Amino acid sequence: MIIDHLDEPLPGSSLLPTPTGDAYTDPDIFEKEQAEIFEKMWNCVLRSDSLPSPGHWKTVTVGREEIIVVRSRREGIKAYFNVCAHRGMRVCTAGEGKNKTLQCGYHAWTYALEGDLVAAPNLTSMPDVDRKQYGLKPVHVREWLGYVWVCLAEEPPNFEREVLGEVRTRFGEVESIDNYGIEHLRLGDTKTYDVAANWKLIIENFMECYHCATIHPELTEVIPEFADGLASQRKNGEVHGSSFGEEIQGFTVDGSASGVHQLPAIAPDQDRKYYAITVKPQVFINTVPDHVIIHRMFPVSESRTIVECDWLFLPEVVDKITSGELDVSKSVELFHRVNLQDFNACELTQPSMRSKAYSSGGALVPSEHHIQEFHAWWYRTLGFEQVAAAQQETEKAAV
Ligand SMILES: [Fe+2]
Structure with a gap:
């Protein structure tokens, strides 16, 4: 090149x-x-109102990863890599759905909407398993303009500066995008x-x-x-x-x-x-x-x-x-x-x-x-x- x-x-x-x-x-x-x-970088993936109530989820592709975006019960919209912490199978295998928990269809490892591992066959006989560590791996989430934005980086770029700031500066004070x-x-x-x-x-x-x-x-x-x-x-x-x-x-x-x-x-x-x-x-x-x-x-x-x-x-x-x-x-x-x-x-x-x-x-x-x-x-x-x-x-x- x-x-x-x-x-x-x-x-x-x-x-x-x-x-x-x-x-x-x-x-x-x-x-x-x-x-x-x-x-x-931050990616705008879907409309917040396309997940109207807790348990609604959708899968989206960002970069080379598949991501689950879900409306949780206690923590608003959350996003996770669609990868079971047990053996790696896709946890959600459709484009969207509504469930009380997110359960992997391979060995039935089951995750709360907030991401923690909450159930698995014989899990009670393994009390040392950390339910957070073996939860779904989270992805950074922001909501803006009625959309869910996600960032896969461990340390995401500053959303206020890189997205909001950029857009507001370019629209200018008088021609504010906020007016819309x-x-x-x-x-x-x-x-x-x-x-x-x-x-x-x-x-x-x-x-x-x-x-x-x-x-x-x-x-x-x-x-x-x-x-x-x-x-x-x-x-x-x-x-x-x-x-x-x-x-x-x-x-x-x-x-x-x-x-x-x-x-x-x-x-x-x-x-x-x-x-x-x-x-x-x-x-x-x-x-x-x-x-x-x-x-x-x-x-x-x-x-x-x-x-x-x-x-x-x-x-x-x-x-x-x-x-x-x-x-x-x-x-x-x-x-x-x-x-x-x-x-x-x-x-x-x-x-x-x-x-x-x-x-x-x-x-x-x-x-x-x-x-x-x-x-x-x-x-x-x-x-x-x-x-x-x-x-x-x-x-x-x-x-
Ligand atoms: Fe054009």
Whole structure:
């Protein structure tokens, strides 16, 4: 992989280089990403209200691990590695369920929802077995925006600084994300996309709007400035809102009124505007005046990523959707089409990452500078800078 001169323009042009194609196809690099990024950072895994009462659990994949997320009786939402402390069998073998305890189906070792080992055949004849030590191995959990976030690291990065701080700083004081009251919103619709592309292609696509005029006719109709290829971010990293077109009545597939009241606490500045930010490594938050769209990515392999996309509305709106009084399909359809258009582009890019024509990488135009920052973070996080430095040392030594 060619990894030096990342922030120097390509010869004779204002273009910046990208990583080489193998960054998107090499299983060893993907393995390293799982270990150094997804298994060390905070991942947003599921909605808190999808575990409505004690005993409800779901399994999710984070990095190379399967995790049980469960609403306990006494300690709120907890998360554990889905590995029996006895002989390692998967404790939960379905995607979700509801149980009073979590029991392994192999030798019936049984765990409280709070994680301790509470029963096992002949356990009373082994009084020296420490019920905590042989409990389920816990994973760090936080709740924010109505979602459960987990971190597999022994020492997780500071959530306030790395997640909350990052998001709030980028939204800015006036354009506070808090005004949207996302934690009080409920799920109006959700869609899962199985995308045959590397997760980085999906992030890179989300970070620029250079492609909007080409592949997003509906979105550029609603937000005309996207036709100029401007992403909704300032050079200093803060987002600014992208304004709806003058004739546009709502953030819907045809620009007609959505029929949904706007969120009660948004600032005048946030009216008729769309904001988008990326929370590394796997979340995109999109806000419009009357709903919020949140994407969560789950990388499966170097060439496959599952994307879950939620459309969140006020509880009273969701009640009306459920009772059939209100139809928000025109709102949902807009970003669903954007998703399909984006993921199609990513899927048509992925095979080329193996091409000889891309073996030394591609190029970024100046308006795609956020991607260059993402690449710099990626190199740094995977420790490729040291590799680059070591390579240079080796080359020097050879000379
Ligand atoms: Fe797009």
